[in-house]
Amino acid sequence: MMYLKSLKLEHFRNYRECGVSFCPGINVVYGDNAQGKTNLLEAIFYLSNAKSFRTHSDRELIQFGQEDAGIATELFLGDREYNISVRLSSAARRRLCVNGIPRRTAAEFAGTFRTVLFSPEDLYLVKEGAAVRRKFMDFFLCQIRPRYARALAEYTRLYEHKIRILKDCGEKPSLLSTLEDFNLRLAQAGAVLIHYRALFSSLLSQTAAGIHSDFSGGTEVLSIRYKTVKTVPDPAAQPKEILPFLLEHQKGLYRAEIETRSCLSGPHKDDLEIDINGKPAKSFASQGQTRTAALSMKLAERELHCGDGGEYPVLLLDDVLSELDPRRQEFVLNRITGGQVFVTCCEDERLGRLLDGAVYHVETGTVK
Template identity: 55%
Template sequence: MIVNALELDFFRNYTHLEASFDPRVNLIYGDNAQGKTNLLEAVAYLSAARSHRARYDREMIMMGIDSAFLKGEVASRDRVFTLEAKLFRGRGRQLFSNGVRLKTAGELAGILTTVLFCPEDLYLIREGSSARRRFLDGAICQLRPRYSQALAEYNRLYDHKTRILRDWPENPSLLQTLDDFNLRLAQTGAILIHYRAHFIRRMEKHAPAIHADFSGGRERLELSYETVSTVTDPMAQPREILPQLLAHQESHRQAELDARQCLSGPHKDDLVVSIGGQLAKTYASQGQTRTAVLSLKLAQREIFQEETGEWPVLLLDDVLSELDSKRQAFVLNRIRGGQVFITCCEEEKLEGLEGGRVFHIRDGSIVTNI
């Protein structure tokens, strides 16, 4: 998959941008806060209509402006796609593929897949479970339209149920709708668990091998899936998981009413990472943590390649400068093939890259490109 060109209007700090890219390596450099990360965020947004650093689309619209526009020309599946996103402050968004408006973000799945590696990811292991859920959600949404739709619906239902549990003592009639929300949450939650379990199983085939290469065979990486305790087989079909989720909800019903918050469901899931039999979150060194995260991201890239037959677009946001020379070399050797975008603060920081184009970004504009 190749991003041939990108056009932005009023996206973050870009008043207007038009750029074409090399199918191999694109090195983007400049001082901090000039727009390097914003450029990679735009590419990633066109792949799944999700941002790794904005909860709401309006956060990506330039201050004082009512709307933003993103357009990418993408070579994928032996075709050329024109992907467009129109973001409106307070009025949602519109997504298009080749001029046809999409009903859901899930319809973007498989057109443009991206793997983003940013400095925040170096803390993926040590952060709470929500960071690892975001990693799983971002990856699976690009591959499975059904998952993307179920995740959006689950989040919507979860927000409604949260308000019911928060407000029911002041408005007891709200409890009349609780059973309906519980059923629909369990139905969508069963889909999430099913797809998460299968994706983690595929991760187990790739990440430990990459980690072993990284560590010279000295360390063993292990992954496991932690979900609702009543679910006996997360890889089962959603219809088999559903009654198990309903049973868990019922057992926690009074506790939820007392706590006035949602305590049951896959919104508490976790991807558990261990190194040498010890929980990485608690016991891994800084070097081990970075190696584990790199292994997860590179495993995601290989899964995407298996799934689509094409390498996903790899987005490395100022991350190689955070790594020692050994880890830099490992990553650069692993990313041969496919299109890569790499940002850094100084052009000369990265060596060992051959071919491609170099862009200098300043204040939301490309001032030079080679």
């Protein structure tokens, strides 16, 4: 079984210093707003992903007035114990370690243990723009496929360079001579992203459809399709087979990219098309239907982690139950057995049915 035994924080967000032990089952964390409940989950999430789900800046994670912050955990995975730590600094590079051994990159660090985060924002997974659904795919795949994490980091870096070239080429036409090399390397990294996203989307559709059917009592059919560069005939093909189709698409948009000063070709425009009973959920689904679809997708994500790694990931439910009606609350609670769970909420009055674990009260950066 995978579970966090303990967590230590130092100058992380509003925690000056904190050390707390957890149980392998359900851990309920309650308290008023702005006391540090979500910060606790953010620290756990960072230890599994080498990134925050709330900000792109590590500096924002360091307590105001401090120069450094630390996060550390003892983790059990099967019959092995791991010590994972992060040291954040405003003046130097962060330090990521697993069992005392430094990890140079996020791709090397992420995935030692896995988490699935479910926050109120995820209830808008169906209705929001494509960027939210790409982020959903990226968080999952970066944890289970180091090759994907490396390709995503490379693609993001090259994409930002290409955008700068396109924006500056009017004043410096010579920059266009570098575009061919950037396009090739972007297509190589992009082919890896497309391959893994296509495989993930297929499994997600199958798993989420079964959960959604149970949720709706068999009255609704959920389907999810992966949408990527239109010239790619088989997104699930091997990256080397996808590459020439990406290069073809880039070539066709070369002049348009220069005229618009924007990158028009590549998986940075990917999306998941979600239908309920054959109709686009984004346009036609009710609020209840979209929430049920989003819940089904997040619960499916947890099942896919278990299917891939043989263990349930650590599940982080950040104040999501308060956003759901009683029927959906019950459905979620019945689906989260079998692994370690962290549930944050503002009140503890409904916690009796969860008490096969432990309850913690958070107040002004202190856990009791």
